[in-house]
Amino acid sequence: MALRVGIVGARGIGGNHASAHMEDELSDLVAICDARKERSDELAAKHGVKSYATLREMLANEELDVVDVCTGGNENGSWHFEPVMEALEAGRHVLVEKPISNDITEAREMVARAAELDLYLGCNLNHYFTKPAEKADEYLREGMIGELGYCVHRMGFPGGEASYVPSDAPRSREFPYFHVKAFLHHPFSIMRHFCGDITHVQAFMDRPGFRRNAGELMVSVNSIHVKFANGAVGYLLSQRGDYTFGLGGWWSVEVAGSKGTFCIENCVEKVSYWPAPNPEDAAQPQNLGLGQSPEPVVTESGVTDFGTTFPNRIHAFLEDVTNSVPREKLRASGRDALAALEYTFAAIESYEEGGVLVRPAPLPTLKGDPLAQ
Numbered sequence: 001m002a003l004r005v006g007i008v009g010a011r012g013i014g015g016n017h018a019s020a021h022m023e024d025e026l027s028d029l030v031a032i033c034d035a036r037k038e039r040s041d042e043l044a045a046k047h048g049v050k051s052y053a054t055l056r057e058m059l060a061n062e063e064l065d066v067v068d069v070c071t072g073g074n075e076n077g078s079w080h081f082e083p084v085m086e087a088l089e090a091g092r093h094v095l096v097e098k099p100i101s102n103d104i105t106e107a108r109e110m111v112a113r114a115a116e117l118d119l120y121l122g123c124n125l126n127h128y129f130t131k132p133a134e135k136a137d138e139y140l141r142e143g144m145i146g147e148l149g150y151c152v153h154r155m156g157f158p159g160g161e162a163s164y165v166p167s168d169a170p171r172s173r174e175f176p177y178f179h180v181k182a183f184l185h186h187p188f189s190i191m192r193h194f195c196g197d198i199t200h201v202q203a204f205m206d207r208p209g210f211r212r213n214a215g216e217l218m219v220s221v222n223s224i225h226v227k228f229a230n231g232a233v234g235y236l237l238s239q240r241g242d243y244t245f246g247l248g249g250w251w252s253v254e255v256a257g258s259k260g261t262f263c264i265e266n267c268v269e270k271v272s273y274w275p276a277p278n279p280e281d282a283a284q285p286q287n288l289g290l291g292q293s294p295e296p297v298v299t300e301s302g303v304t305d306f307g308t309t310f311p312n313r314i315h316a317f318l319e320d321v322t323n324s325v326p327r328e329k330l331r332a333s334g335r336d337a338l339a340a341l342e343y344t345f346a347a348i349e350s351y352e353e354g355g356v357l358v359r360p361a362p363l364p365t366l367k368g369d370p371l372a373q
């Protein structure tokens with residue numbers, strides 16, 4: 001039976017989630033609420049569902065299984081804590097937009113409370129719910145990458161001096177870490193998805209002259225060096241429309257190991273795999289001239305629309321809840337989102353201290369479920 005879903009927040013992203021739920025057979029979207037009631041009225045009317053001004057009213061009047069929190073706020077995350085906690089206390093499973101919060105204490109509290117109440121808390125870490133990421137997971141699972149060596153990730157919006165428009169949005173205007181907190185959730189979660197937990201972080205950040213001249217505080221360029229628990233190293237370069245990435249499009253991630261390398265380009269579009277030279281196959285080292293690489297296997301997804309990541313990710317959450325997967329197996333969980341935020345706060349601390357090495361706070365331990373064994 002489809003899960004009964006209520007959405008909190010009816011603006012751009014709430015509308016996006018509503019469409020995904022309407023299209024998904026695992027979802028029965030029953031209501032939407034927004035503090036600006038006219039917004040939920042409009043979105044609810046579009047989809048023929050009920051409209052409320054508050055989550056309290058929505059919970060009092062509807063039998064919901066899942067509350068999907070699509071609020072935003074300062075640094076895109078300050079309005080998440082209240083509705084997430086309210087929904088958890090009411091015994092509902094929760095999917096929350098990213099970043100899980102702009103406040104690390106609140107993020108830790110949400111994750112801890114969901115675990116105490118034995119409820120699912122998922123986060124919309126949608127960027128790795130794609131065909132290229134599925135293929136990359138397969139390369140890792142089948143041992144085609146081998147022992148991990150490095151991960152290089154670039155993620156940011158194309159731009160430059162001529163296209164720069166100072167932002168006056170309250171969510172970003174006075175927040176030097178707007179880009180860091182609102183956006184690095186995605187690349188950090190992708191790096192961790194493929195390479196595991198990060199144990200060391202060192203960061204340099206700045207903004208280009210044209211932002212500085214406009215009086216902007218935001219550090220929009222982030223250069224972050226990391227070490228993973230498994231010993232691999234990693235590098236993340238992110239920027240917010242200050243430059244235009246060349247190779248790999250608006251985001252690319254390359255992961256290399258002792259047996260091969262994959263690189264995802266343009267998020268949804270393409271993944272290439274290069275086998276490491278091997279005496280027994282086509283990429284024999286003796287046949288490679290200096291500077292030559294083995295031929296890659298290129299898989300084009302045929303998808304160019306980043307928007308497809310939303311229904312993909314939402315479907316995965318609905319599927320996990322429907323199948324009652326062990327809580328710790330939830331894909332893109334609140335704990336996964338907390339990890340990305342711990343790395344973000346470690347990067348901020350490193351930058352503020354002039355680039356010192358920072359060890360992110362450990363994640364809550366996974367306890368295991370005796371009933372799932």
Ligand SMILES: NC(=O)c1ccc[n+]([C@@H]2O[C@H](COP(=O)([O-])OP(=O)(O)OC[C@H]3O[C@@H](n4cnc5c(N)ncnc54)[C@H](O)[C@@H]3O)[C@@H](O)[C@H]2O)c1
Pocket residue numbers: 008009010011012013014033034035036039053054055070071072073076077079082083097098099124125126182
């Ligand atoms: N996953 C992605 O790829 C992606 C992309 C863009 C944005 N986002 C995230 O989506 C979220 C929402 O973005 P947006 O641009 O739609 O935000 P927005 O601020 O434009 O809209 C949020 C809506 O929530 C309502 N609201 C806030 N608190 C409420 C509460 N307690 N109860 C009821 N209504 C409440 C507001 O009135 C507003 O209409 C942000 O956290 C953002 O980071 C994710």
